Amino acid sequence: MNYSGIKFLLGEIYDGMKTKQIIDKFKPIIKKGLNQFISEKVNDKLSAALKSSVSVDELDTKSESNTTEIDEPEVITTPEELESYTIVKVVLKDVIPLDRLFYRDNRSYFNILLDDNIRKWILRVRFNTNGMKIELNDLNCQIKLDKSSILT
Template identity: 40%
Template sequence: MQVQTQLKALAEKIGKLKNKIDTEESTKHAFVLPFINILGFDTFNPTEVVPEFTADIGLKKGEKVDYAIFQDDLPIIIIECKNWKEKLNAHNSQLFRYFHTTKTRFALLTNGIDYQFFTDLEDANKMDEKPFLEFDITKLKETTIHEIAKFHKSNFDVNKIVDSASSLKYTKEIKKLIDQELISPSHNFVKLFANEVYAGRLTEKVMGEFTDLVSKAFTQTISDKVNDRLNAALNKEVENQKEELTEEIEVSKVVTTEEEIEGYRIVVAILRRKLPVSRIVFRDTQSYFGILLDDNNRKPLCRLHFNGGTKYLGIIDEDKNEARKPLNALEDIYQFEHPKNG
């Protein structure tokens, strides 16, 4: 995925440059504009990426947002930038004021490292207080990259992004709650499980005991799940190693003799009148010494059976049937000069 490669390159660039960047303006040019370019929008085209976009609010005139990305002459994303050293705080952001005046569905608050994407899931034309997509560009996961790619110019579809935004936002919030409950189970969370397994009265003492039990049970459950996956992965790796070892053992049993190489040279000498030498390749096996066209098992030219007492030349017809011809000496191969066409 090209977006993934470009994001990784930008993350590496940020790691090298950030300590040399002190201002919001340099943060924009070094980190934010390259990100916009990765999304496929031309930052040098003032009709596509508009810097200092004017967003008048009521009696306030000349209010400006750092960037607005346009498509079909309409703003589709407004962007507010901060210095990379600043923490993002949406509540102090001017995006809330700009959002409803620009008729866009998406707002981005960023310091070039942390990114927060907002939309209006809760109230139409009013920016949500919480972002639906949030990430640190230096610590991206594949699932996040997939969501970022939806904002690419070639993929951009307002309805599709909004549809997934709802799921992203509430899934993120639920995961936060789960993390909190795992660290410090709330009274209602503990009570939910205690009611299911305990028949007696839930006194304060009992609830205290169940708080520890619920915490331990979840920790053990997660640990068991992780161990199960690790064991499954290890078992699969062991099986793969066994298969590779078996193949290596089979290959190690194959001994290519000088006599087979000499027979191969004779075959090449015959076939080179019709075929380029580079297309004639041999593969030695335990059963026979195969000579192939284009190193392809489906294109056998002939076979040398030199492992037994009697030597044979295996001539293969168009139907892949093999006829074995006995050889008293290697030079006898010349008697069967019927080269295959390539």
């Protein structure tokens, strides 16, 4: 997580002056908290996926059909993408109810949506080998961050 992200989140929990020493002191705590939150969300998703198993009858019906399905590469949601979703939730917590925020991961970008509606996207995050690009809806604003500007 970068310096400004930690400083922003620290503003939500610490009222004093945010000096470099204070930020460095809270950095591992904030990072651990975000990692724990992301892990819990991933575990919840995995548990929900395991609970909703397909019955044998449905599998037989699919195998008997004449349509051929194209196997598309699986979309993998990364911890960085989930971290961006968490940051948006923190930013918007006083603006809208958090149960209206959703995310959808695609192969080329990560969407953060309002009311789980693809037409109401708030933010798109694109990660690649050079860094990341953040795109805000209705502002025609794209922010590019290269690897040198992102702290790990």
